[in-house]
Amino acid sequence: xxxxxxxxxxxxxxxxxxxxxxxxxxxxxxxxxxxxxxxxxxxxxxxxxxxxxxxxxxxxxxxxxxxxxxxxxxxxxxxxxxxxxxxxxxxxxxxxxxxxxxxxxxxxxxxxxxxxxxxxxxxxxxxxxxxxxxxxxxxxxxxxxxxxxxxxxxxxxxxxxxxxxxxxxxxxxxxxxxxxxxxxxxxxxxxxxxxxxxxxxxxxxxxxxxxxxxxxxxxxxxxxxxxxxxxxxxxxxxxxxxxxxxxxxxxxxxxxxxxxxxxxxxxxxxxxxxxxxxxxxxxxxxxx
Ligand code: GUN
Numbered sequence: 001x002x003x004x005x006x007x008x009x010x011x012x013x014x015x016x017x018x019x020x021x022x023x024x025x026x027x028x029x030x031x032x033x034x035x036x037x038x039x040x041x042x043x044x045x046x047x048x049x050x051x052x053x054x055x056x057x058x059x060x061x062x063x064x065x066x067x068x069x070x071x072x073x074x075x076x077x078x079x080x081x082x083x084x085x086x087x088x089x090x091x092x093x094x095x096x097x098x099x100x101x102x103x104x105x106x107x108x109x110x111x112x113x114x115x116x117x118x119x120x121x122x123x124x125x126x127x128x129x130x131x132x133x134x135x136x137x138x139x140x141x142x143x144x145x146x147x148x149x150x151x152x153x154x155x156x157x158x159x160x161x162x163x164x165x166x167x168x169x170x171x172x173x174x175x176x177x178x179x180x181x182x183x184x185x186x187x188x189x190x191x192x193x194x195x196x197x198x199x200x201x202x203x204x205x206x207x208x209x210x211x212x213x214x215x216x217x218x219x220x221x222x223x224x225x226x227x228x229x230x231x232x233x234x235x236x237x238x239x240x241x242x243x244x245x246x247x248x249x250x251x252x253x254x255x256x257x258x259x260x261x262x263x264x265x266x267x268x269x270x271x272x273x274x275x276x277x278x279x280x281x282x283x284x285x286x287x288x
Pocket of ligand 1: 094097098119139140168
C-alpha cells in the first residue's frame with residue numbers, strides 16, 4: 001500500500017475541482033472565495049490554515065485569512081462573520097477551531113451564514129444531514145466517506161465503529177455512514193470495554209487523538225481501519241493506531257500522515273465550490 005494513498009486521492013479530486021473552476025471562469029463567472037477566520041496562535045491551527053490556503057490557490061479559489069488576536073471578543077468575531085456573510089466575493093467562511101476559551105464556539109457557529117458554512121457546523125446544515133438532505137457537510141467525515149468510495153470499499157451492511165463523538169468528526173460521520181446503510185456504534189471516553197466493541201467492526205474509525213489507542217488485539221482480522229488521529233509524538237506526526245502492529249492484521253489501514261487528512265482538505269474545497277454554485281444560482285436545489 002502506498003504510504004500516501006490519501007495524497008494521491010486528494011490530488012485527483014483537486015484536479016477535478018480546478019478543471020471545474022477553470023470552466024466557470026472561462027464562462028465569465030467570478031473566482032470562488034473562501035474566508036478563513038483564525039483567532040489566536042494555536043500552532044496546529046496555524047499549520048492547518050496554511051495548508052487550506054495553499055490548496056485553495058492550487059484550484060483557483062481566492063482565500064483570505066482573517067487572523068485575529070487571541071484577545072478578540074466573541075462579539076468582535078460575530079461582527080466579522082456578519083461582515084463576511086454580506087461580502088458577495090466571499091462564498092465560503094470557516095472559523096478554525098478550537099477558539100480561545102473565552103469564546104463560545106456554538107454561538108460563533110450560529111452566527112455563520114448557513115449558505116457559506118463550508119464546515120457544515122451550523123445547526124441548519126446539521127439538520128439537513130440528519131434528514132438525509134445533505135448540503136454542506138463537515139470535511140473530515142466527508143473525506144472519510146469519499147476515501148472509502150474511491151477505494152471501492154462498500155459501506156452498506158457493514159458494522160462500523162467510530163471512536164469519537166465530536167461535532168467535527170464522530171457525530172456527523174455516524175449520520176453519514178447511517179445514511180449509507182451501515183450499522184453504526186459510536187464510542188467515546190465513557191465507553192466500557194472499548195476493545196470488545198472495536199473487535200466487531202468491519203470498519204473502524206478512530207479520531208480520538210490518543211497515540212496507540214488502537215492496538216492489534218482491538219481489530220477484526222481483514223477489516224478496514226481508518227486512522228483520523230493527528231498526534232504530535234516524539235517529534236513525529238502519528239495517528240491513533242499502532243500502525244506497525246495493526247497493518248498486518250487488516251485489509252486496509254489508512255496512514256498518518258498522508259491518509260484521510262489531505263482528502264479532508266479537498267472536501268473543504270469541494271464545499272466552497274458547492275456554496276459558490278448555490279450562491280450564483282447554478283444549482284437547482286441547495287443539495288445540487
Ligand atoms: N479544527 C480541527 N478540525 C477542524 C475542522 O474541520 N474545521 C475547523 N473549522 N476547525 C478544525
